Amino acid sequence: xxxxxxxxxxxxxxxxxxxxxxxxxxxxxxxxxxxxxxxxxxxxxxxxxxxxxxxxxxxxxxxxxxxxxxxxxxxxxxxxxxxxxxxxxxxxxxxxxxxxxxxxxxxxxxxxxxxxxxxxxxxxxxxxxxxxxxxxxxxxxxxxxxxxxxxxxxxxxxxxxxxxxxxxxxxxxxxxxxxxxxxxxxxxxxxxxxxxxxxxxxxxxxxxxxxxxxxxxxxxxxxxxxxxxxxxxxxxxxxxxxxxxxxxxxxxxxxxxxxxxxxxxxxxxxxxxxxxxxx
Amino acid sequence: xxxxxxxxxxxxxxxxxxxxxxxxxxxxxxxxxxxxxxxxxxxxxxxxxxxxxxxxxxxxxxxxxxxxxxxxxxxxxxxxxxxxxxxxxxxxxxxxxxxxxxxxxxxxxxxxxxxxxxxxxxxxxxxxxxxxxxxxxxxxxxxxxxxxxxxxxxxxxxxxxxxxxxxxxxxxxxxxxxxxxxxxxxxxxxxxxxxxxxxxxxxxxxxxxxxxxxxxxxxxxxxxxxxxxxxxxxxxxxxxxxxxxxxxxxxxxxxxxxxxxxxxxxxxxxxxxxxxxxxxxxxxxxxxxxxxxxxxxxxxxxxxxxxxxxxxxxxxxxxxxxxxxxxxxxxxxxxxxxxxxxxxxxxxxxxxxxxxxxxxxxxxxxxxxxxxxxxxxxxxxxxxxxxxxxxxxxxxxxxxxxxxxxxxxxxxxxx
Numbered sequence: 001x002x003x004x005x006x007x008x009x010x011x012x013x014x015x016x017x018x019x020x021x022x023x024x025x026x027x028x029x030x031x032x033x034x035x036x037x038x039x040x041x042x043x044x045x046x047x048x049x050x051x052x053x054x055x056x057x058x059x060x061x062x063x064x065x066x067x068x069x070x071x072x073x074x075x076x077x078x079x080x081x082x083x084x085x086x087x088x089x090x091x092x093x094x095x096x097x098x099x100x101x102x103x104x105x106x107x108x109x110x111x112x113x114x115x116x117x118x119x120x121x122x123x124x125x126x127x128x129x130x131x132x133x134x135x136x137x138x139x140x141x142x143x144x145x146x147x148x149x150x151x152x153x154x155x156x157x158x159x160x161x162x163x164x165x166x167x168x169x170x171x172x173x174x175x176x177x178x179x180x181x182x183x184x185x186x187x188x189x190x191x192x193x194x195x196x197x198x199x200x201x202x203x204x205x206x207x208x209x210x211x212x213x214x215x216x217x218x219x220x221x222x223x224x225x226x227x228x229x230x231x232x233x234x235x236x237x238x239x240x241x242x243x244x245x246x247x248x249x250x251x252x253x254x255x256x257x258x259x260x261x262x263x264x265x266x267x268x269x270x271x272x273x274x275x276x277x278x279x
Numbered sequence: 280x281x282x283x284x285x286x287x288x289x290x291x292x293x294x295x296x297x298x299x300x301x302x303x304x305x306x307x308x309x310x311x312x313x314x315x316x317x318x319x320x321x322x323x324x325x326x327x328x329x330x331x332x333x334x335x336x337x338x339x340x341x342x343x344x345x346x347x348x349x350x351x352x353x354x355x356x357x358x359x360x361x362x363x364x365x366x367x368x369x370x371x372x373x374x375x376x377x378x379x380x381x382x383x384x385x386x387x388x389x390x391x392x393x394x395x396x397x398x399x400x401x402x403x404x405x406x407x408x409x410x411x412x413x414x415x416x417x418x419x420x421x422x423x424x425x426x427x428x429x430x431x432x433x434x435x436x437x438x439x440x441x442x443x444x445x446x447x448x449x450x451x452x453x454x455x456x457x458x459x460x461x462x463x464x465x466x467x468x469x470x471x472x473x474x475x476x477x478x479x480x481x482x483x484x485x486x487x488x489x490x491x492x493x494x495x496x497x498x499x500x501x502x503x504x505x506x507x508x509x510x511x512x513x514x515x516x517x518x519x520x521x522x523x524x525x526x527x528x529x530x531x532x533x534x535x536x537x538x539x540x541x542x543x544x545x546x547x548x549x550x551x552x553x554x555x556x557x558x559x560x561x562x563x564x565x566x567x568x569x570x571x572x573x574x575x576x577x578x579x580x581x582x583x584x585x586x587x588x589x590x591x592x593x594x595x596x597x598x599x600x601x602x603x604x605x606x607x608x609x610x611x612x613x614x615x616x617x618x619x620x621x622x623x624x625x626x627x628x629x630x631x632x633x634x635x636x637x638x639x640x641x642x643x644x645x646x647x648x649x650x651x652x653x654x655x656x657x658x659x660x661x662x663x664x665x666x667x668x669x670x671x672x673x674x675x676x677x678x679x680x681x682x683x684x685x686x687x688x689x690x691x692x693x694x
Contacts, residue, residue: 004408005378005381007378008375012371012375111469114396116425192370192374192400193403196396196466198464198466199370234367234372235375238364245327245328245367
């Protein structure tokens with residue numbers, strides 16, 4: 001039996017991992033999204049509305065909010081097609097802030113005062129989702145579809161020249177990423193049983209991207225490594241008191257200096273799972 | 280007769296001696312009832328992040344209190360241990376801190392967390408675990424009320440405070456119109472700026488010139504010139520600044536720069552010594568339950584002991600003074616210590632749950648606790664019933680203009 005403290009850390013890791021996966025899926029097509037907290041916010045608010053006001057069971061509410069956020073993701077995906085690199089990052093950042101401001105002024109869901117009334121979910125339920133989606137993405141990485149995604153990432157022009165539909169790939173990734181973020185948001189809302197717009201601001205988006213960059217941006221389980229580290233490091237560094245966050249920052253810089261691709265990359269992942277490189 | 284008299288005297292002497300010894304030993308027994316044990320109290324403060332200054336001064340305050348109590352012989356002979364956790368003012372870290380304090384450190388009760396956002400997530404967990412959590416700063420309406428019976432706040436609801444602040448502001452400066460600016464990212468500031476203030480201003484016959492277009496900025500914004508230009512265009516008699524003082528300073532400096540010198544009114548978040556330096560010529564009206572420079576004996580002793588300790592800290596501003604939140608957290612832990620002394624707490628590991636219930640009941644029934652500004656108790660919503668002051672900040676000092684009890688019945692505050 002683990003203590004409720006450790007259980008809560010485990011729950012936080014699961015939610016952060018889902019958020020990180022949502023960034024990873026979009027990043028896999030070469031698009032950096034700094035607005036995934038926005039999708040998370042949509043999921044959190046919608047799922048909370050569905051369970052508290054409409055009385056739906058949580059699982060159904062999560063599926064519905066994932067679908068809704070997925071649609072929003074697809075809509076966002078279209079203008080994103082015309083933007084690259086830092087410009088896309090800026091546009092998605094704007095989207096995230098837009099969602100936050102929307103909920104700040106959206107009185108039916110409490111506005112700045114926040115929204116509560118959700119029923120607390122167990123850490124097991126959170127990990128059922130987190131584990132399930134992680135396995136799904138890992139399996140997807142073995143599919144032909146993922147090869148198309150990687151081709152789009154590596155060279156979009158070349159990929160479209162050989163007949164791949166890069167538009168569909170990029171928009172689909174946005175939709176899928178948004179749906180995963182929405183699940184993370186819905187679980188967040190039902191873990192903390194209170195949400196407010198500030199939970200889904202710019203810092204949250206950065207945290208999600210950081211988890212991917214730290215854990216490894218080339219394999220899905222990198223999100224798991226990054227999320228666990230981002231949750232556990234600040235806790236285990238408590239003995240440093242005031243220097244806690246400085247030490248945390250230093251460790252991050254060090255990791256990125258030593259392993260630019262993140263802690264877990266394809267090579268390490270293969271070594272860990274005893275899989276031979278296909279010749 | 281003389282012999283008899285002598286005998287009576289002797290008997291009386293013996294009797295009084297025995298009686299005296301008995302009384303002395305029972306006092307002694309009580310004073311040492313918890314000898315060899317440890318009273319563990321937890322605290323959640325933001326020593327890093329947005330509200331780091333408050334978290335750090337809270338930490339110094341708690342260490343001072345811990346030392347004072349242990350130097351004076353502890354809690355009925357038991358050593359007081361205060362475990363302080365930093366939550367960086369991030370709600371997720373606050374709940375983890377509470378779980379760690381309750382589950383791993385086995386504390387009897389928790390002081391904190393500081394922000395309303397953190398309280399919103401921590402209080403439900405406190406109820407789930409069954410441990411008292413008392414916030415030193417949260418003043419967003421109804422946060423403790425929604426999480427009874429384990430949640431308490433040693434603060435007064437901003438709604439109650441504004442009901443006295445606004446009429447005073449209107450009367451003193453002859454205010455007929457105001458414009459509102461608030462920090463949209465701060466839950467308390469946004470609630471005060473968009474809900475509480477507009478309603479109470481209107482009820483007092485003051486026109487809110489930008490009622491349909493309240494001006495906002497975000498925590499951390501360094502440039503609010505556009506908002507202040509807009510503010511100036513309304514030409515109000517007074518300005519409502521609803522923001523934490525560190526953010527309000529930016530607004531007030533910009534107002535001064537643009538020549539918008541008008542009386543300012545706000546919530547408890549404005550109280551600080553730093554804000555007075557931003558524009559000493561602009562009067563600021565705000566409510567407070569404590570401010571450095573307060574006249575009560577207890578407050579004077581508190582300020583004179585704590586100030587040098589705060590100024591010794593290298594990570595705090597050189598001219599820092601104890602804040603209202605330091606006073607509040609000092610009172611909270613003192614209440615827990617009183618509960619440990621008087622509510623029959625054993626501090627044995629097997630009685631942990633029972634001890635926590637005893638502290639909760641002690642807090643709920645608390646009457647006339649000697650706070651720094653006067654007697655303190657809690658109402659049915661879990662919020663403090665205490666004296667509050669309407670203070671005016673001008674030329675670098677806060678002066679007490681009016682005081683009132685936060686309860687409709689003034690006797691509750693000893694008035």
